[in-house]
Amino acid sequence: MSGESWNLFLMFGFFVVILLAAGLYCILITRNLLRAVIGIELLVKAATLLLIIIGYVTGKTALTQSFVITIIVIEVVLAAIAGGIALRVYRHNNTLDTHLLRRLRG
Amino acid sequence: MNIDIILLVLMTLAALWTVMGRSLLKATIGLAVTSAIITILMFRLDSPMAAVFELSVCTGLMTVIFVSTISLTKPLTHKEVVALSKARMKRFWYLPLILILLGAGLSLIKLPNYFAETVISGIPQDMRQVLWNSRQLDIFGQIIIIIAGALGVVILFEERRKDEW
Amino acid sequence: MPSLLILIPLFGIIILNAFSKKMSEAAAFWFAFAVFLAQILLSIFHHPVFWAGHLDSLTSFFNVSFSIDSLSFIMLLCIGIVSLASLLVARYTLFNEKEKFKFINLLIIVSIGMSGIVLAKDLFTMYVFLEVTAIASFVLIAFNKDAHALEGAFKYMILSSVATILMLLGIALFLLFSNSTSFEDLRSALSQYGTNPLAAFALGLFICGVFIKGGLVPFHGWLPDAYSSAPAAVSVLLAGVVTKAAGIYTIMRVVASVCGFTDPIKSLLMLVGAISIVVGAFAALGQNDFKRMLAYSSISQVGYIVLGFGVGTELGVMGAVFHLFNHSIFKSLLFVNSASVESEIGTTDMNKMGGVASKMPVTGATSVIGFLSASGMPPLSGFWSKLIIIMALWQNGNYIYAAIAIFSSILTLAYLLIMQRKVFFGKLLHGLEGIKEARLGMVATSGILAVILIAFGLFFPFVFNALMVPLKGILIR
Numbered sequence: 001m002s003g004e005s006w007n008l009f010l011m012f013g014f015f016v017v018i019l020l021a022a023g024l025y026c027i028l029i030t031r032n033l034l035r036a037v038i039g040i041e042l043l044v045k046a047a048t049l050l051l052i053i054i055g056y057v058t059g060k061t062a063l064t065q066s067f068v069i070t071i072i073v074i075e076v077v078l079a080a081i082a083g084g085i086a087l088r089v090y091r092h093n094n095t096l097d098t099h100l101l102r103r104l105r106g
Numbered sequence: 107m108n109i110d111i112i113l114l115v116l117m118t119l120a121a122l123w124t125v126m127g128r129s130l131l132k133a134t135i136g137l138a139v140t141s142a143i144i145t146i147l148m149f150r151l152d153s154p155m156a157a158v159f160e161l162s163v164c165t166g167l168m169t170v171i172f173v174s175t176i177s178l179t180k181p182l183t184h185k186e187v188v189a190l191s192k193a194r195m196k197r198f199w200y201l202p203l204i205l206i207l208l209g210a211g212l213s214l215i216k217l218p219n220y221f222a223e224t225v226i227s228g229i230p231q232d233m234r235q236v237l238w239n240s241r242q243l244d245i246f247g248q249i250i251i252i253i254a255g256a257l258g259v260v261i262l263f264e265e266r267r268k269d270e271w
Numbered sequence: 272m273p274s275l276l277i278l279i280p281l282f283g284i285i286i287l288n289a290f291s292k293k294m295s296e297a298a299a300f301w302f303a304f305a306v307f308l309a310q311i312l313l314s315i316f317h318h319p320v321f322w323a324g325h326l327d328s329l330t331s332f333f334n335v336s337f338s339i340d341s342l343s344f345i346m347l348l349c350i351g352i353v354s355l356a357s358l359l360v361a362r363y364t365l366f367n368e369k370e371k372f373k374f375i376n377l378l379i380i381v382s383i384g385m386s387g388i389v390l391a392k393d394l395f396t397m398y399v400f401l402e403v404t405a406i407a408s409f410v411l412i413a414f415n416k417d418a419h420a421l422e423g424a425f426k427y428m429i430l431s432s433v434a435t436i437l438m439l440l441g442i443a444l445f446l447l448f449s450n451s452t453s454f455e456d457l458r459s460a461l462s463q464y465g466t467n468p469l470a471a472f473a474l475g476l477f478i479c480g481v482f483i484k485g486g487l488v489p490f491h492g493w494l495p496d497a498y499s500s501a502p503a504a505v506s507v508l509l510a511g512v513v514t515k516a517a518g519i520y521t522i523m524r525v526v527a528s529v530c531g532f533t534d535p536i537k538s539l540l541m542l543v544g545a546i547s548i549v550v551g552a553f554a555a556l557g558q559n560d561f562k563r564m565l566a567y568s569s570i571s572q573v574g575y576i577v578l579g580f581g582v583g584t585e586l587g588v589m590g591a592v593f594h595l596f597n598h599s600i601f602k603s604l605l606f607v608n609s610a611s612v613e614s615e616i617g618t619t620d621m622n623k624m625g626g627v628a629s630k631m632p633v634t635g636a637t638s639v640i641g642f643l644s645a646s647g648m649p650p651l652s653g654f655w656s657k658l659i660i661i662m663a664l665w666q667n668g669n670y671i672y673a674a675i676a677i678f679s680s681i682l683t684l685a686y687l688l689i690m691q692r693k694v695f696f697g698k699l700l701h702g703l704e705g706i707k708e709a710r711l712g713m714v715a716t717s718g719i720l721a722v723i724l725i726a727f728g729l730f731f732p733f734v735f736n737a738l739m740v741p742l743k744g745i746l747i748r
Binding site for chain 2: 008011012014015017018019021022023025026029032034035037038039041042045048049052053055056061064065066068069070072073074075076077079080081083084085086087088090
């Protein structure tokens with residue numbers, strides 16, 4: 001791989017890792033169920049960005065675009081179902097806060 | 107190259123806004139902005155189809171899903187919001203620090219280029235052909251997932267007409 | 272033509288849902304029954320017309336090559352049997368007509384997903400069907416919408432999504448040096464760049480993701496909650512196949528077809544397997560809830576499978592796959608019995624049960640067979656698979672691991688016997704005089720599963736030649 005595209009890959013990879021860290025931090029620290037779902041979405045976006053940059057650097061843009069489209073479909077369905085489950089939890093307990101939920105069950 | 111760096115930094119800021127946003131709505135808007143910037147990056151990286159998909163689905167559909175879910179859950183009273191956000195800020199301020207440290211650490215790692223020169227063979231294939239001809243099982247999987255998602259949404263979102271049991 | 276295994280259930284679902292007003296639950300039930308039965312029969316009798324033949328009209332439109340070897344056959348058999356068991360349990364534990372209809376639809380989708388994982392020849396396709404299975408199982412776990420189940424489903428969802436991300440990152444990094452994500456391309460790319468740190472990192476990421484999905488220690492946090500809080504029929508499905516098809520089969524396929532049995536991989540698998548066995552066994556000792564104990568026991572048994580597979584010799588692989596099959600059968604049997612007990616008594620707390628076998632004789636007897644097979648008592652099939660794994664470890668010189676395996680076998684025997692005595696034998700507790708035997712469908716299911724365990728144990732030499740020896744073909748030389 002040519003030096004310039006490798007540098008490009010490294011630069012993008014750097015920001016992908018930062019995005020991953022942000023999303024992971026979001027999932028670990030939040031107390032709100034819906035924010036955890038947003039964190040997951042951030043992680044997936046980081047992964048799709050990595051796929052795209054690798055596709056560009058190695059010339060396989062067609063393959064990676066197919067992958068990304070499939071992944072986006074999967075993610076939308078996941079977000080919808082996660083939202084549904086969070087909604088159900090809310091309807092049961094009137095709260096989305098994980099600390100309060102833990103206290104409720106004892 | 108310069109535009110890429112600017113876009114990437116903007117994307118990081120948008121992601122920070124998403125994680126640290128005070129209310130869920132601000133987080134959702136931050137997510138939409140991050141998606142939009144990623145769309146622009148995808149356009150610059152020769153992936154127009156994926157960019158369009160990401161724009162329409164992630165920025166549009168997912169924001170709609172999140173906002174509708176958020177609106178179905180009752181917001182907290184104002185006092186609770188203020189108390190909650192103060193506690194949150196204490197926890198979440200670590201994030202920019204962590205990211206800056208991580209960034210500094212990463213920039214010290216220098217990965218040498220191992221891989222041989224890959225020859226980009228022939229005409230770049232059209233994505234539509236690749237998806238239809240060689241990735242049929244994936245398309246199949248997408249159909250099944252959409253059906254599963256529809257079933258799941260029907261099951262999970264139905265109103266309870268009987269009393270609680 | 273194997274694509275029909277996936278296409279026919281899909282069209283069935285579309286038709287069932289399109290005419291859902293007119294279709295009754297019975298139509299869905301018998302359709303699912305027929306599909307699973309067909310899958311079982313087709314994977315036992317390898318009719319060449321189905322597996323190797325081509326339908327011209329179909330090929331012109333749907334031209335995919337599937338991976339059909341003995342490992343896939345065994346997995347398809349497991350999937351068929353456990354899905355059928357789950358279907359029968361669902362028929363007698365769910366109460367609403369409309370709910371049953373939706374449940375059967377989701378069950379068919381999970382089955383399609385798992386069959387897709389098993390038949391895929393491409394890493395990304397395997398990932399897509401893994402997601403199909405995962406999403407359908409989230410909805411299934413949260414099906415009854417009670418508080419525990421929702422929390423279990425949410426925890427499973429978060430951890431499963433993290434696993435997904437890890438796998439995606441691994442796949443993306445693989446694309447740096449491979450032409451596509453199919454197994455052959457990956458194999459040739461890894462043989463060229465195998466020692467590259469980036470390649471090893473990508474493989475490591477992917478395998479970590481798969482460990483999370485398979486519920487191996489230290490990534491097993493979601494498993495006890497998900498198994499114990501799910502509705503009864505879903506627990507049968509989860510414990511019987513989903514964790515195995517999604518997690519363990521993927522590891523086996525990746526190691527056998529993509530990267531080969533290199534030394535670091537073997538050591539990693541054996542280490543993780545051994546830790547899972549011990550942690551699962553110890554944790555199961557202290558449980559009060561029937562299903563939670565079975566969940567920890569599952570972690571332990573899956574550790575056996577991974578340990579046996581990590582040895583890398585033919586004997587190890589054969590033992591691992593056979594134990595996978597056995598575990599599907601006996602764990603499903605135990606969960607079906609827990610469903611029977613729960614439907615009669617109304618709880619899964621073991622402190623509230625005692626002497627159940629005097630009122631529910633068939634359930635008690637089949638549970639005994641299940642427990643004995645799980646602890647490895649001859650002549651049941653569980654004994655043979657554990658014996659082969661221990662023999663493979665011994666032959667390979669891993670004496671410490673063999674000792675751990677034998678010791679944990681004794682531990683397994685201990686907690687299962689305690690449980691068996693507590694719940695089924697002993698004095699009948701006060702409030703339990705009125706219970707009767709469970710309904711015929713569930714009893715028949717446990718009976719058939721128990722018969723399979725006994726048959727595979729007694730006719731072991733025949734089983735060995737028919738099923739195990741062809742497995743040699745899946746290893747890369």
